[in-house]
Amino acid sequence: MAKSNKPLVWGLFAAGGTLTAFVTPVLVYVTLMAAYGDPPAALDYENIQAFAANWLGKLALFVVISLSLWFAAHRLRTALHGLGLRADTAIAVAGYGISAVGTVLAAYYLVQI
Amino acid sequence: MSDLQLELEILRYDPEQDQEPRFQTYSVPCQEEWVVLDAINYVKDHIDSTLSYRWSCHMAVCGSCGMMIDGEPKLACKAFVRDYVNKTVRIEPLANFPIERDLVSVLDDFMNKLRRVKPYLIRKEEKPLSEGEYRQTPAELNKYKQYTLCINCLCCYAACPQYALIPEFIGPAALTMAHRYNQDSRDQGRAQREEETASHEGVWDCAFADACSLVCPKHVDPASALQQMKITSTVDWYLEHLGMGGKKS
Numbered sequence: 333m334a335k336s337n338k339p340l341v342w343g344l345f346a347a348g349g350t351l352t353a354f355v356t357p358v359l360v361y362v363t364l365m366a367a368y369g370d371p372p373a374a375l376d377y378e379n380i381q382a383f384a385a386n387w388l389g390k391l392a393l394f395v396v397i398s399l400s401l402w403f404a405a406h407r408l409r410t411a412l413h414g415l416g417l418r419a420d421t422a423i424a425v426a427g428y429g430i431s432a433v434g435t436v437l438a439a440y441y442l443v444q445i
Numbered sequence: 446m447s448d449l450q451l452e453l454e455i456l457r458y459d460p461e462q463d464q465e466p467r468f469q470t471y472s473v474p475c476q477e478e479w480v481v482l483d484a485i486n487y488v489k490d491h492i493d494s495t496l497s498y499r500w501s502c503h504m505a506v507c508g509s510c511g512m513m514i515d516g517e518p519k520l521a522c523k524a525f526v527r528d529y530v531n532k533t534v535r536i537e538p539l540a541n542f543p544i545e546r547d548l549v550s551v552l553d554d555f556m557n558k559l560r561r562v563k564p565y566l567i568r569k570e571e572k573p574l575s576e577g578e579y580r581q582t583p584a585e586l587n588k589y590k591q592y593t594l595c596i597n598c599l600c601c602y603a604a605c606p607q608y609a610l611i612p613e614f615i616g617p618a619a620l621t622m623a624h625r626y627n628q629d630s631r632d633q634g635r636a637q638r639e640e641e642t643a644s645h646e647g648v649w650d651c652a653f654a655d656a657c658s659l660v661c662p663k664h665v666d667p668a669s670a671l672q673q674m675k676i677t678s679t680v681d682w683y684l685e686h687l688g689m690g691g692k693k694s
């Protein structure tokens with residue numbers, strides 16, 4: 333029997349899942365704080381800009397954005413399958429497609445900064 | 446001297462007579478310390494000798510009495526009647542398997558899958574007897590010991606929503622058995638097993654619902670085995686595709 337190529341997306345899913353479990357709650361908190369509260373100085377535009385201009389900062393942002401997308405795409409795919417939707421190929425292509433485009437766009441815009 | 450009364454609603458099916466399964470209700474006088482299997486044995490001995498079901502050890506060792514009790518896959522010899530007083534308890538054969546007769550399921554599908562994952566030690570080369578036994582440290586034994594506790598009761602298949610959806614899925618118990626040998630320091634067969642276990646019908650049909658581990662009467666935790674296999678299969682896949690000898694054991 334042929335081996336599955338699922339490890340390709342599952343590897344990204346697992347890495348993304350582990351990462352988002354830690355990072356997403358923090359991001360939600362930070363976003364809400366920035367939107368409603370008064371954000372600490374560390375979150376000022378200049379500071380965030382400087383973070384994103386630094387190569388290590390770029391790399392961190394790229395990894396978080398991209399892996400979150402792959403994680404979400406795969407999670408959505410299995411969840412929809414579990415809920416009884418049988419258009420697996422279409423869902424997979426759409427989900428992974430969005431993740432791939434998002435990955436490329438994230439890299440493109442981060443490099444611009 | 447019966448302490449409590451149990452209403453058993455047992456699924457009956459005789460392939461020679463019945464078009465479809467039907468339910469038959471039996472009222473069983475039980476003793477406080479009885480398990481459901483005792484109640485079913487009472488039916489067989491005193492009320493209706495035509496009832497068919499499997500059992501042997503009466504002590505959660507042989508794995509033959511797995512059945513749906515009140516909608517959940519359980520060992521009938523491990524489910525106490527006192528947990529079901531004052532209600533009608535449905536007893537059905539294991540979900541997700543064809544019915545042979547009454548509470549007896551057809552298990553051929555599992556048997557064939559178990560064979561496919563090669564659940565035995567594989568060596569590239571057997572060492573001659575004169576060199577002695579293969580020795581193992583307690584730590585090496587601990588890596589797989591938990592997975593040897595499976596008694597093949599197949600409660601995990603009855604609980605698995607993915608197996609219900611995808612009958613080709615090799616499923617929890619068989620994959621866990623593959624993992625048990627993969628984790629054994631004496632074994633060198635992982636690459637061979639991955640031909641089956643790393644296929645679509647192998648670990649990749651698992652969606653980690655965790656139902657298998659929740660119902661497992663022996664606390665084997667098949668879900669953990671499958672997730673570990675996904676990680677190993679992923680690493681092996683990358684190594685293979687990077688041309689780094691993924692074919693190793």
Ligand code: FES
Pocket residue numbers: 500501502503504505506507508509510511520521522523
């Ligand atoms: S009779 Fe052996 S496990 Fe229940």
